[in-house]
Amino acid sequence: MITNAEIAKILSTTADLLEIKGENPFKIRAYRNAARIIENSSKDYNKLVNEGFDLTKLPGIGKDLSEYIKEIVKTGRFSKLEELKREIPQGLVDMLSIEGLGPKRVKQIYDSFGVTSLDELKKYADTGKLDELPGFGPKLIEKILKGIRQLKKAGVRFLYYEVEDIAEDIRKYLLNFKGVEAVEIAGSYRRKKETVGDLDVLVIAKDYGRVSEYFIKYPRVKEVHSAGLTRSTVFLDNSLQVDLRAVSKESYGAALHYFTGSKMHNIAVRKMAMEKGLKVNEYGVYEGDKKIAGKTEEEVYKSVGLCYIEPELRENRGEIEACLEGRLPELVDINDIKGDLRVKGKNIEAILKKATDLGYEYIGISRGIESFKKGFADKIEKYREKFKGIKILKTLELEVNENLKLDISDEILRQCDLVIADFNFEKPPTDYTRTVINIIRDYPFVTLLSHLSGRIINKRGEYRADYDLIFATAAKFNTYIEIDSSPQRLDISDVLIKRAILNKAVLSINSNATTTRDMGNIKYGVFQARRGWAQKDNILNSVTLNKLKGLIGL
DNA sequence: GCCGTTTTCGGCCCGACTGTTTTCAGTCG
Numbered sequence: 206m207i208t209n210a211e212i213a214k215i216l217s218t219t220a221d222l223l224e225i226k227g228e229n230p231f232k233i234r235a236y237r238n239a240a241r242i243i244e245n246s247s248k249d250y251n252k253l254v255n256e257g258f259d260l261t262k263l264p265g266i267g268k269d270l271s272e273y274i275k276e277i278v279k280t281g282r283f284s285k286l287e288e289l290k291r292e293i294p295q296g297l298v299d300m301l302s303i304e305g306l307g308p309k310r311v312k313q314i315y316d317s318f319g320v321t322s323l324d325e326l327k328k329y330a331d332t333g334k335l336d337e338l339p340g341f342g343p344k345l346i347e348k349i350l351k352g353i354r355q356l357k358k359a360g361v362r363f364l365y366y367e368v369e370d371i372a373e374d375i376r377k378y379l380l381n382f383k384g385v386e387a388v389e390i391a392g393s394y395r396r397k398k399e400t401v402g403d404l405d406v407l408v409i410a411k412d413y414g415r416v417s418e419y420f421i422k423y424p425r426v427k428e429v430h431s432a433g434l435t436r437s438t439v440f441l442d443n444s445l446q447v448d449l450r451a452v453s454k455e456s457y458g459a460a461l462h463y464f465t466g467s468k469m470h471n472i473a474v475r476k477m478a479m480e481k482g483l484k485v486n487e488y489g490v491y492e493g494d495k496k497i498a499g500k501t502e503e504e505v506y507k508s509v510g511l512c513y514i515e516p517e518l519r520e521n522r523g524e525i526e527a528c529l530e531g532r533l534p535e536l537v538d539i540n541d542i543k544g545d546l547r548v549k550g551k552n553i554e555a556i557l558k559k560a561t562d563l564g565y566e567y568i569g570i571s572r573g574i575e576s577f578k579k580g581f582a583d584k585i586e587k588y589r590e591k592f593k594g595i596k597i598l599k600t601l602e603l604e605v606n607e608n609l610k611l612d613i614s615d616e617i618l619r620q621c622d623l624v625i626a627d628f629n630f631e632k633p634p635t636d637y638t639r640t641v642i643n644i645i646r647d648y649p650f651v652t653l654l655s656h657l658s659g660r661i662i663n664k665r666g667e668y669r670a671d672y673d674l675i676f677a678t679a680a681k682f683n684t685y686i687e688i689d690s691s692p693q694r695l696d697i698s699d700v701l702i703k704r705a706i707l708n709k710a711v712l713s714i715n716s717n718a719t720t721t722r723d724m725g726n727i728k729y730g731v732f733q734a735r736r737g738w739a740q741k742d743n744i745l746n747s748v749t750l751n752k753l754k755g756l757i758g759l
Numbered sequence: 760g761c762c763g764t765t766t767t768c769g770g771c772c773c774g775a776c777t778g779t780t781t782t783c784a785g786t787c788g
Binding site: 229233234310344472 | 760761762770771772773774775776777778779780784785786787788
């Protein structure tokens with residue numbers, strides 16, 4: 206069985222190699238496009254192929270790619286890629302990730318010197334040999350050498366919460382400058398993506414050339430990569446890249462839309478504009494030379510025949526079609542959250558105070574089975590006396606163990622209000638899908654499934670499983686799926702959230718907090734839910750206490 | 760390689776910045 210992510214990887218690697226080969230850029234784009242479609246899809250391609258679904262029905266996948274995908278799913282291999290790999294050394298692909306080296310220059314280096322590795326490239330650059338190539342001057346060579354040194358660092362995306370403070374600080378810094386009217390952090394940050402590659406800062410100012418000058422003096426700037434009138438790029442002391450774009454007020458909406466992306470969403474919107482004979486760029490929407498929109502994002506969308514689309518949805522995952530068909534979701538909001546069903550912190554008093562401050566109607570304090578054996582339930586009863594304004598729930602966490610069973614006595618079971626089954630495996634069992642389904646079916650007292658995909662962002666991938674089957678089963682047995690809001694996990698992911706919802710499963714956004722401060726992490730869970738198209742009624746803990754009682758049998 | 764009510768060819772998003780040139784190609788987002 207092959208996952209969507211793995212199919213996508215094969216296609217995008219193929220695109221890399223085709224690029225070096227100097228293939229038609231639009232062909233390469235088609236491969237990348239298909240990779241992205243598959244990676245973002247809420248359908249399981251393994252399943253689609255096995256069920257004989259006609260892949261060419263999907264926009265962006267035609268006759269050829271459809272056959273390629275079938276081959277990949279059925280054999281786990283892609284002959285075209287294997288052929289390309291024999292032809293093109295891996296070292297050339299590595300060179301592509303060097304800043305300033307694209308396919309053309311890599312090919313040029315390879316064709317002229319036969320350089321096939323980074324080490325060799327370094328030698329040629331050091332000895333001045335690269336100088337002989339047309340278009341390679343001292344500055345470019347210096348850049349390449351630097352790129353080789355920094356290669357290891359490249360490609361790592363920051364977690365959203367790691368850049369949050371910096372983003373806000375930059376916003377404040379820029380707002381301090383005279384003449385700056387507005388600052389927006391656009392890009393994947395605005396789309397609330399779990400990881401952020403760089404910060405795209407948009408500034409509205411009259412005299413924007415000066416803003417750029419001011420921006421590159423931001424105290425944490427370590428290196429200025431480029432500095433122009435309307436665009437500048439810098440690197441901060443933690444090697445985070447920050448791009449500044451400055452526009453005038455009249456272009457605010459168009460620029461915000463443009464720089465919020467995603468790229469694929471933008472291309473889709475521009476395509477719609479083209480069909481209407483309009484042109485969209487970062488300055489506005491144009492009919493011939495006449496600007497017809499650009500001040501606000503709403504205006505931009507309206508001019509091309511679309512409704513406003515929330516940034517979290519702009520991934521070209523069907524939001525354009527949904528908008529045209531009037532079925533865009535009304536996304537869940539942080540204010541819809543009525544309680545947190547899983548807080549593990551030790552200081553119960555502080556947790557209850559914080560929960561009250563947050564306006565929660567209920568709060569689940571969670572413990573393992575050992576705590577319950579030591580009288581945790583009685584302890585909570587005392588707090589119930591003291592905190593009457595909030596319903597305190599006794600949440601029991603059960604780790605699904607090696608024998609894939611939940612061992613629990615009736616006595617303990619009577620003591621808790623809510624049982625969470627946690628799937629935290631370093632290595633999941635062979636038939637993980639079956640394991641989960643058995644748990645759902647055999648243990649009706651389990652309310653919530655936690656860490657279903659097991660992922661840790663940038664560190665551990667998702668367990669392989671038939672998630673559609675799992676979600677459908679969970680829906681059938683009224684078992685809920687947890688979104689762990691810890692920003693390092695966000696398990697389950699946005700793509701899986703969407704699939705869960707399509708399968709009619711209901712989710713619960715919990716903080717899993719161990720400190721009161723981490724209780725605020727729940728916002729990251731909400732962001733992820735929004736990216737997964739979740740509405741209020743897809744979220745268990747958006748209901749009032751009364752309704753919750755009925756749903757989970759309190 | 761994909762796509763199509765200008766449909767089987769000829770398009771494909773578009774602009775800024777840099778470094779190397781002397782008008783532009785390559786790269787990037």
